[in-house]
Amino acid sequence: MEKIDFENVVLSRKIWIITVLSSMGVFMDGYSLSIFSSAYIYLKYSFLSVAIITSIAASSIYIGMFFGSIILGRMSDLLGRKRIYVYDLLITAIFLILTGLSRNFVEFVAFQILAGFGIGADYPISSSIQAEFSPKKTRGKLLVFNIFSWTFGSIAFYAISIPIVLVFGDISWRMMYITGAIIPLAVIISRRNIPETPYWLMLNGSESEAEIVVNEIKPLHTTEKISPPAVQKGELEMRGKNGVYRLILFTSVAWFCYDVASYGVWNYTPSLFFQEGSSYVSTIISTLLEDIPVIAGTIVCLLSIDRIGRKKLEASGFLLAGISLIAFGIVSFRSILAFSMIFSAFALMHFFHNAGPTNITYLYPAEIFPTRIRGTAMGISTAASRVGAILGVFAFPLLINGLSITYGLLFFAIFEITGFCFTIFLAPETRGKSLT
Numbered sequence: 001m002e003k004i005d006f007e008n009v010v011l012s013r014k015i016w017i018i019t020v021l022s023s024m025g026v027f028m029d030g031y032s033l034s035i036f037s038s039a040y041i042y043l044k045y046s047f048l049s050v051a052i053i054t055s056i057a058a059s060s061i062y063i064g065m066f067f068g069s070i071i072l073g074r075m076s077d078l079l080g081r082k083r084i085y086v087y088d089l090l091i092t093a094i095f096l097i098l099t100g101l102s103r104n105f106v107e108f109v110a111f112q113i114l115a116g117f118g119i120g121a122d123y124p125i126s127s128s129i130q131a132e133f134s135p136k137k138t139r140g141k142l143l144v145f146n147i148f149s150w151t152f153g154s155i156a157f158y159a160i161s162i163p164i165v166l167v168f169g170d171i172s173w174r175m176m177y178i179t180g181a182i183i184p185l186a187v188i189i190s191r192r193n194i195p196e197t198p199y200w201l202m203l204n205g206s207e208s209e210a211e212i213v214v215n216e217i218k219p220l221h222t223t224e225k226i227s228p229p230a231v232q233k234g235e236l237e238m239r240g241k242n243g244v245y246r247l248i249l250f251t252s253v254a255w256f257c258y259d260v261a262s263y264g265v266w267n268y269t270p271s272l273f274f275q276e277g278s279s280y281v282s283t284i285i286s287t288l289l290e291d292i293p294v295i296a297g298t299i300v301c302l303l304s305i306d307r308i309g310r311k312k313l314e315a316s317g318f319l320l321a322g323i324s325l326i327a328f329g330i331v332s333f334r335s336i337l338a339f340s341m342i343f344s345a346f347a348l349m350h351f352f353h354n355a356g357p358t359n360i361t362y363l364y365p366a367e368i369f370p371t372r373i374r375g376t377a378m379g380i381s382t383a384a385s386r387v388g389a390i391l392g393v394f395a396f397p398l399l400i401n402g403l404s405i406t407y408g409l410l411f412f413a414i415f416e417i418t419g420f421c422f423t424i425f426l427a428p429e430t431r432g433k434s435l436t
Contacts, residue, residue, distance in 0.1 A: 003224065003226065003227040004222075005226075005229070006214045006227060006228055006229045007229055008136060009217075009218055009222070010218075011138055011219075012217055012219040012222075013219075015135070015142075015217055018130075018194055019133075019146065021190055021191050022127075022129045022133075023145065024191075025126040026149040026153070027183070028092065028119065028184055029119050029122070029153060030151060030153025030154040030155075030156075030157070031180055032096065032119055032153075033119075036058055038280075039173035040054065040058070041280065042170055042171075043173055047105045054397055055393065055394040056109060057108060057112070059389075059390040059393050060109040060112035061116035062387075062390045062393070063113050064112065064117040064118075065119050065120030065123075065386045066120060066386040066387060066390075068091075068117035068120030068121040069121060069124055069378075069382035070379045070380060072124070072379070073123075073125070073375045073378055074376045074379060075375075076124060076375035076379075077373060080196050080200055080204075081125055081196060081197050081375070082194060082196045082197075085122075085126070086191050086192055088121040088122050089119075089184035089187055089188055090184065090188055091114065091115070091118030092115050092118035092181075093118075093180075093185050094115075095112075096115050096180040096184075098114075100176070100177035100178035123362075123379075124374075124375045124378035124379040124382055126146065127362060127363075127366040128374045129194070131366035132197035132199040132371070133197060133198075133217070136435075137432070138306065140306045140310070140363065141302055141306060143359070143363040143366060144301055145302070146362075147362040148298050148302075151295070151298070151354075154266075154291070155291055158284050158288050159288075160179060162280070162281055164179065165280045195213045195216070196209075196213070197213075198213050198228050199229055199435060202228050202231040202371075203233070203372055207228060210229075211227070213228075214226040229434075231371050231436065232370045236373070246426060247428070248377055248380055252381050252384035252385075253418070253419070254314070254318075254357065254422050254423055255365075255382070255388065256384045256385055256415075257415040257416065257422070258353065258358065259386070259389040259392060260391050262353060262389075263389035263392045264389075264395065264396040264408075264412060265349065265396070290347060291350075292347070293348070294351070296354075297350065297352065297354025297355040298354045298358075298359065300355040301313060301359050301360075305431075306431060309429050309430075310360050310367075310429060310430055311427045313355060313356040313360055314356045314357050314360040314361065314419075315427070316356055317352045317354075317356020317357045318356065318357050318416050318417070321349045321353055321357075322413045322416030322417045322420060324345065324348040324349060324352065325410070325413035326409075326410065326413045329410040349412075357423075361381075364430070367430040368430055370436045371435065395408075
């Protein structure tokens, strides 16, 4: 009987199920990381009334993600994707509930760090599972869909937060965090039936089990037998143009630069839009309108990723976002930016981000590293991105409170241009290439 290589298999119902379940971890990230942006509207009147305290509290969940991504990303290479994948969100669920019950600043920060540990672990594992179950021709689209689930999670939170605020008022921030635990618990139950990835099984000598897995997930109408993927087992090239060190430098710096601007802006969008006398509902509607350019940019990326390739999209997204931020920064030197101008500045940034670096900084580490270190390398890159997120959310309130929004815009623009330079000089093109 004729055999088909696994990487050339046609998309099947089971691959879509795996895609959805792997995406739910990123969905949870979008939901959880959006909570603070709304909760801060109420927390700033209690134990987050000082800018430096706000910066520490906003950064705490990213500190947890830093450690979770490195530690459990490495464990997923050693022990398997599935073992970590099924239970990592349980940590998140427990500590989101405890965050909602926190009585002071110290408890809030501690519980957010621990909740972030679970979220950070899901990044390298979800991306590795997605990449290792995706056919070569559609891998780009499926990984973009995976990271786009962050936006779905963010939208879901903002929609749910409106009735929470209307019912619970000043204590609604507690219910925001507690409701965040519902989704991880549901995902944990659903993930239990997902098999170990064929790439990890082949790497660890379980060829017969890998063959069973790839033939279980093929389309029902396919009569040909599917052969497991080939996996690189020789010495790793650590130096040189395609060496591990150079590639980790690229993925880490590019993702770091993206997160400085993205999370720095996104974390405070509702509070920036919340004007004296405005309602929470109108503020959240304004925030949700910022998702229109996000969705538009992602559609551009989905249509282009497997045609144009990764490198051109990421580089152009960084460059155009940087130019737009510089332009609005220059305008704000001369006059105070009206609400419409602030909205437009962030809308353009989100569009260019989502046409490129939002999705591709996540996609690159899953594609360019071999199976044996995919989780580890993705964990390191994720950790670097969390450092960027910490810098962004820590610096932004200090800049706009101590100086003005002009300095915030130009601060972010520096990192956009840096991300562009690292992509141009260090990024490989992975469109149509096999995983190893």
